[in-house]
Amino acid sequence: MKALVFHGPGQTSWQNVPDPSVKDAADAIVRVDAVTICGTDLHIVKGDVPEVTPGRILGHEAVGTVVETGGDVRSVRPGDRVLISCISACGRCRFCREGHYGQCRGGGGWVLGHTIDGTQAEYVRVPFADLSVHPLPSALDSHDAVLLADIFPTSYEVGVLNGNVRPGDTVVVVGAGPIGLAAIATAQLYSPGRIIAVDLAASRLAAARDLGADATASADEEPERLVEDLTDGLGADVVIEAVGVPEAFEMCTRMVRPGGHVANIGVHGKPAVLHLEDLWIKDVTITTGLVDTHSTPMLLRMTAAGRLPGAAMVTHRFELDQMEEAYDVFSNAGETGALKVVLGGPQHDTVTVPPQER
Ligand SMILES: NC(=O)c1ccc[n+]([C@@H]2O[C@H](COP(=O)([O-])OP(=O)(O)OC[C@H]3O[C@@H](n4cnc5c(N)ncnc54)[C@H](O)[C@@H]3O)[C@@H](O)[C@H]2O)c1
Numbered sequence: 001m002k003a004l005v006f007h008g009p010g011q012t013s014w015q016n017v018p019d020p021s022v023k024d025a026a027d028a029i030v031r032v033d034a035v036t037i038c039g040t041d042l043h044i045v046k047g048d049v050p051e052v053t054p055g056r057i058l059g060h061e062a063v064g065t066v067v068e069t070g071g072d073v074r075s076v077r078p079g080d081r082v083l084i085s086c087i088s089a090c091g092r093c094r095f096c097r098e099g100h101y102g103q104c105r106g107g108g109g110w111v112l113g114h115t116i117d118g119t120q121a122e123y124v125r126v127p128f129a130d131l132s133v134h135p136l137p138s139a140l141d142s143h144d145a146v147l148l149a150d151i152f153p154t155s156y157e158v159g160v161l162n163g164n165v166r167p168g169d170t171v172v173v174v175g176a177g178p179i180g181l182a183a184i185a186t187a188q189l190y191s192p193g194r195i196i197a198v199d200l201a202a203s204r205l206a207a208a209r210d211l212g213a214d215a216t217a218s219a220d221e222e223p224e225r226l227v228e229d230l231t232d233g234l235g236a237d238v239v240i241e242a243v244g245v246p247e248a249f250e251m252c253t254r255m256v257r258p259g260g261h262v263a264n265i266g267v268h269g270k271p272a273v274l275h276l277e278d279l280w281i282k283d284v285t286i287t288t289g290l291v292d293t294h295s296t297p298m299l300l301r302m303t304a305a306g307r308l309p310g311a312a313m314v315t316h317r318f319e320l321d322q323m324e325e326a327y328d329v330f331s332n333a334g335e336t337g338a339l340k341v342v343l344g345g346p347q348h349d350t351v352t353v354p355p356q357e358r
């Protein structure tokens, strides 16, 4: 099969690799029907995530069709259309038992496209399939569903829930890439008073306004001043970091009000300075987090009900074998206007499974 292989910082190629096979009785092999690229993949390609070693197939978000399952898999069968979660879960360890799947110690957690081969490929082996894929209702389009593999649960859990967004709050979202935009969309489930988006790219600020931001500011034009003006000098109740660079995190800690929350979502490859000389007296709560995806079933129901923007965030569509072009478009979002890029068709093209196997 073909897959996108990481060869070290700055180097990837769409190339022939061996087909995956069932290695464990809990595995499923899934044919990838729709796949996307995450800001985290850009960090990996930059060299920010050193656990990803040369030879690794990237990607941790996809919708696909199960083609084979190991003997222990109970919840899906060949022919089922599924969402592949960015987080796999053994279901047995202490963290999984508490719904903290991102921290799984039994071989799951964020493994796809990180410590095992991922989804930017024609086929992928998904470990612990019972808890790591979600069967999809036939009415849900693959391009809506694929956004629930990572960005919506991440923004909701690590941004909105960790940030403790409440009715009436002023919420600042720093970084209006897909993650920041999904934070803007899911923060609205809690009726904030006002959402302010900050980014460097005008196209992304425009998208933020389309998705419900009330005010926007460019990161290089002192957005702290706008936040101060809009909050009578107090600062924001909740500031969500959705970039992953030190400047952005440090800006978030300058924008938060006393007693407020800074929820970091960004993947950081370099140290950021924590200005405790300013912060110690402000009673702020700073949270970090890897998504657990415990909210995915709820978000799937909300997307099916039309309550989340879903594929409205997809700006570019490609065939699977246009992976390198899709990376170029996504990584130059300032010029291309890309939000989420999706590869593969929106339609489910049925795999025929003989009745005796079902
Ligand atoms: N914690 C998790 O579980 C988790 C999961 C998925 C993604 N992430 C991370 O979330 C972050 C955002 O992901 P994405 O897919 O939206 O990435 P992205 O690269 O598409 O978006 C980042 C945005 O930040 C903007 N930006 C860059 N520098 C800035 C600055 N100094 N101030 C304000 N904005 C700035 C860029 O213009 C861009 O629009 C990434 O760091 C990604 O790795 C974390």
Ligand SMILES: [Zn+2]
Residues within 6 Å of the ligand: 038, 039, 040, 041, 060, 086, 150
């Ligand atoms: Zn991701």
Ligand SMILES: [Zn+2]
Residues within 6 Å of the ligand: 089, 090, 091, 092, 093, 094, 095, 096, 097, 103, 104, 105, 106, 107, 108
């Ligand atoms: Zn576990």
